[in-house]
Amino acid sequence: MWKAVASNALTLFIVLLIAAAAIVAWGRNEFVKPGPLTEAVCVQVERGASLAAVSRNLETRGAVTDARIFRIGTEYSGRSADLKFGSYLVRPGASMEDVLTALTQGGASTCGQEIQLVIGVASANAVLRELDPATNRFVEVVKFEPGTVEVPAEYTEAAAKPDMRFTVTLVEGATSWQVADALKRADFLSGEVASVPPEGALAPQSYDVEKGSDRAALIARMTRAQEDILAALWPGRAPDLPYDTPEEAMIMASIIEKETGVPDERGLVASVFVNRLRQGMRLQTDPTVIYGITKGEGVLGRGLRQSELRRATPYNTYVIAGLPPTPIANPGRASIGAALNPQESDYVFFVADGTGGHAFAVTLAEHNANVARWRAIEAEAAAGEGGGVQTAD
Structure with missing residues (x-):
């Protein structure tokens, strides 16, 4: 009998074990x-x-x-x-x-709302945006420039949410004064900005921050990021550059950054300036002249006058030889890379071509023809927006 009970119990156990496994x-x-x-x-x-x-x-x-x-x-x-x-x-x-x-998995949230401070070359805007799950694209809910208009109610309500995400995005080509000014006006940050960081010292990228984050600590993060980028790229630089120090390379990178918004042109723009330095030519770049006027505090908002192009300042590369004394903006990684490894070319001139890019030239005659075409485009559009070193002659 006990054998039967044991056998039945074992059978039941096996059945239960199989059922559990199933x-x-x-x-x-x-x-x-x-x-x-x-x-x-x-x-x-x-x-x-x-x-x-x-x-x-x-x-x-x-x-x-x-x-x-x-x-x-x-x-x-x-x-x-x-x-x-x-x-x-x-x-x-x-x-x-x-x-x-x-x-x-950790890291930043992948959807929902976030508040982003975008520090650009012309303005700094607070943007409340929300990810649309259907399209996987952010949709702008509200956008305004802090300190210049009344804060929208939608922004205030969103900023008060305990799970709201905040980011600060520094755009390539913004100046250090613009960064300091924008951070001071960001209501989700705390602490003081004791002084404007050195020009060129801040890495253009996005930074996740907590509400109430210290402004000085954020600037320190931006500075470390730029130092890390330069440290990573400097050892792989071209061997025959006409500048010898990381500081000079950053000056060149900032000029490249201000000269073109077309990624594929950075290497060619760098080659123009490198060729000019090698040949003892002046850089003749409008953005440096503008920086000498504005000191990086905002935008000029108009074209350069002939008197300004002739005026002697440390940043007027129509007058001085070589590089200006400091960077003129905060360059991104791509522009730093272009300054350290310029594309090989014989170009020493470039001018806007009306498409957002530039026409490059080896000889003055070619350049003058390109300039004539650009002036015709300007006249046709009735808006002289050449800007930049576009005449580098």
């Missing part, structure tokens, strides 16, 4: 198979939210088929303590495992 296999399959979403959604994880609450929210939003399976799978994988608060984009067909990865 359930585990089924749950594992449910966890990794494509999910139910047909359109992307933005899922928010509240600060301090429990795994159970997050699981229920995912099921409610249609991101997972079963909150219990998601919760059990998360606990089984040992990632239940890794949930990050924020807003995350869940793409169509994402499995529960994909969703868990999105919610635990």
Whole structure:
């Protein structure tokens, strides 16, 4: 009898073991198979939210088929303590495992709203924007220049949210004075800006910040980032450059940055200035003259006068030989790279070509023909917006 009972018990145990294995296999399959979403959604994880609450929210939003399976799978994988608060984009067909990865991988939120301070060459704007999950593109909700207009109510309401993300984006070619001025006017930052950072010392890129972040600490981050970029690129510089120090390279990079907004032209623009230095020619670049007038404090807002082109200042490269004494803006990585490794060419002239780019020339005769074409374009458009070193002659 006892043998029969034992045999039956063993059989039952084996059956239960097989059933458990089948359930585990089924749950594992449910966890990794494509999910139910047909359109992307933005899922928010509240600060301090429990795994159970997050699981229920995912099921409610249609991101997972079963909150219990998601919760059990998360606990089984040992990632239940890794949930990050924020807003995350869940793409169509994402499995529960994909969703868990999105919610635990860390870093910046991938959807929802964010406030961005964009420091550009002409203005600094606070932008409240929101990611549209359907298109995976940010949509501008409101935009204004801090300190010049009344703060929109939508911005104030959004900035007060505890999970709001903030970024500061420095655009290539903005000056250090513009950066300091914009940071002072950013209401989500704190602390003082004791002085304007050295020109060229700040790396143009985006910086994630917390609400209440210290302005001086942010400037220090920008400075370290620029130092790291220069340190990484300097050892790979061309061997025969007509400037010898990292400081001189940054001056050249800033001129290149102000001369062209066309990425593919940076190397050619660099070659023009390098060729001029090698031949003992003056750089004759309008942006340096403008910097000598404005000191980087805003934009000139008009064309240069002949008297200004003739006036002797440390930055007037129509008058002085060689480089000006300091950078004239904060150059980005691409312009620094162009200054350190210019494209090979025989060009010593360039002028705007009416398309946003430039026409390059080797001889003065070729250059004069290019200038004549540009003047004709100006006359036809009835707007003289040549700007830049575009006449470098």
